[in-house]
Amino acid sequence: MPGGRPARPGAAVTGVGLFTPAGADRATTWETVRVGKPTAGLEELDGIRYLACRAPELPDGPGGLGRAAVARRPDRSAALALVAAREALADAGLDAGTWDGMRVGVVAGTGAGGTLTYERQLAVVREDGPGDMSPFAVPGALPNAVAAQLAVEFGIRGPSMAVTTACASGATAIGVALDLLALGRCDVVLAGGSDASLSSFYIAGFDRLRALSHRFHDPSGGLRPFDVDRDGFVMAEGAGFLVLERPADAAARGARTRALIGGYGATSDAHHVVAPRPDGSGLAAAVREALAEAGAAPGDVDLVNAHGTGTPRGDAVEAAVLARLLPHGPPVTSTKGVTGHLLGAAGAVEAALTVLSVAEDTVPPTANFTEPGEGVDLDVPTVARSSRVRLAVSTSVGFGGHNAALVITAP
Amino acid sequence: MTFDELKNLLVSLGLDPAEITPESTREEAGLDSLLLTELALVLRKERGIPVPEEELYAAPTVAAIEGLVARYAAVA
Numbered sequence: 001m002p003g004g005r006p007a008r009p010g011a012a013v014t015g016v017g018l019f020t021p022a023g024a025d026r027a028t029t030w031e032t033v034r035v036g037k038p039t040a041g042l043e044e045l046d047g048i049r050y051l052a053c054r055a056p057e058l059p060d061g062p063g064g065l066g067r068a069a070v071a072r073r074p075d076r077s078a079a080l081a082l083v084a085a086r087e088a089l090a091d092a093g094l095d096a097g098t099w100d101g102m103r104v105g106v107v108a109g110t111g112a113g114g115t116l117t118y119e120r121q122l123a124v125v126r127e128d129g130p131g132d133m134s135p136f137a138v139p140g141a142l143p144n145a146v147a148a149q150l151a152v153e154f155g156i157r158g159p160s161m162a163v164t165t166a167c168a169s170g171a172t173a174i175g176v177a178l179d180l181l182a183l184g185r186c187d188v189v190l191a192g193g194s195d196a197s198l199s200s201f202y203i204a205g206f207d208r209l210r211a212l213s214h215r216f217h218d219p220s221g222g223l224r225p226f227d228v229d230r231d232g233f234v235m236a237e238g239a240g241f242l243v244l245e246r247p248a249d250a251a252a253r254g255a256r257t258r259a260l261i262g263g264y265g266a267t268s269d270a271h272h273v274v275a276p277r278p279d280g281s282g283l284a285a286a287v288r289e290a291l292a293e294a295g296a297a298p299g300d301v302d303l304v305n306a307h308g309t310g311t312p313r314g315d316a317v318e319a320a321v322l323a324r325l326l327p328h329g330p331p332v333t334s335t336k337g338v339t340g341h342l343l344g345a346a347g348a349v350e351a352a353l354t355v356l357s358v359a360e361d362t363v364p365p366t367a368n369f370t371e372p373g374e375g376v377d378l379d380v381p382t383v384a385r386s387s388r389v390r391l392a393v394s395t396s397v398g399f400g401g402h403n404a405a406l407v408i409t410a411p
Numbered sequence: 412m413t414f415d416e417l418k419n420l421l422v423s424l425g426l427d428p429a430e431i432t433p434e435s436t437r438e439e440a441g442l443d444s445l446l447l448t449e450l451a452l453v454l455r456k457e458r459g460i461p462v463p464e465e466e467l468y469a470a471p472t473v474a475a476i477e478g479l480v481a482r483y484a485a486v487a
Contacts, residue, residue, distance in 0.1 A: 067425050067426070067427055068425065069425070070424070070425030071424060071425025071426060071441060071446060072425070073425075073445075073449070132452065132456065134448075134449060134452060135444075135445040135448040135449060136445060136449065
């Protein structure tokens with residue numbers, strides 16, 4: 001196995017929090033994903049027509065941001081993260097008011113950082129002058145802003161950091177959290193991802209890469225993972241966070257473990273600034289590495305939550321890798337058909353959905369999959385299935401050639 | 412701008428209404444230097460009241476801020 005890495009105990013997932021286009025909380029998001037209801041709509045911004053999956057309105061009151069967070073003027077990416085992270089901590093039964101914050105860490109994945117704040121304030125300084133800029137411009141725009149806002153809000157005083165590997169960021173954050181726990185740098189890690197980059201810069205920029213769906217006549221059918229008619233992804237905004245602890249620590253405090261993160265693999269394509277390496281060898285190596293760390297074999301995989309963004313080339317490479325690596329043909333689903341592509345949050349939201357798939361023994365469907373595209377030789381479920389899911393793999397890849405795989409197992 | 416209008420503005424910035432009285436110091440009200448700068452921006456750009464940032468920084472209490480707002484609203 002690559003690197004010959006020994007199996008490790010992994011991490012217990014004791015809390016899950018979601019704030020996505022599919023729902024303002026974990027349960028609603030999971031139900032929307034389970035029934036396979038797409039969330040994309042047609043929008044227009046700065047004269048650009050595009051498809052998007054919008055997060056719900058931020059709630060007021062106890063489930064919302066809270067007064068102190070409002071006063072820190074978070075960028076939208078941080079605001080979405082605060083709501084998801086609060087749900088994850090509550091789910092874990094952890095009270096930020098009583099814990100030893102020095103033993104808690106946060107790893108926040110982001111693709112675009114605080115780009116909405118950056119773009120708005122750049123327009124202000126150019127059009128109205130420097131004296132009209134908000135003092136919250138820089139702390140809102142920096143890529144570390146999500147991690148910093150979560151640390152301040154919840155009194156997290158151990159290691160805190162942003163990680164960014166484009167659209168693999170959320171999965172990378174969970175992988176880094178596993179390392180922090182294995183090294184004993186802290187005892188609890190809030191790990192996940194958040195992105196809010198529905199801005200003209202990113203919409204037009206992704207479109208110039210020909211990465212976005214143009215199915216404007218059928219917005220909800222826009223993101224079609226592995227489908228013969230797929231034509232690109234639909235941008236989404238949202239956040240997902242997990243609470244991770246060493247399994248022995250979780251057991252010692254009597255916490256409910258929803259699932260285990262058994263292994264993580266990370267590789268790079270070293271090939272192109274956006275295109276995947278055609279042979280998919282980097283992604284395949286990441287999956288093999290994650291399985292090896294979990295002490296599992298490819299034949300143990302009951303479910304793959306694929307990256308599956310619905311781009312013609314990306315899906316073809318991933319489908320070939322998964323068919324070759326997993327000849328026993330486990331179901332391969334992409335929940336992006338429902339949620340859209342959450343970019344820097346995608347890996348974390350999909351890890352959370354995979355945790356729930358394991359916990360509920362449910363294979364979620366791939367919305368909008370009707371007929372396999374050329375070279376797609378996979379079992380892609382179109383409706384939810386109830387079946388034993390003891391071990392699942394979640395794959396993520398990012399522009400620049402970042403590959404990440406997580407193995408998630410029943411406790 | 413009445414005291415209540417100023418209070419509502421401060422609450423919209425995220426401050427706790429229970430901590431905002433005329434006698435509250437800036438610290439008690441929760442107005443750090445970033446929020447004071449933001450307050451000056453909101454007053455100038457959204458309310459048309461050009462209170463200089465330096466004078467806001469020097470105001471010790473919410474009542475003093477209210478006085479500055481009244482003075483610059485009159486000349487605006």
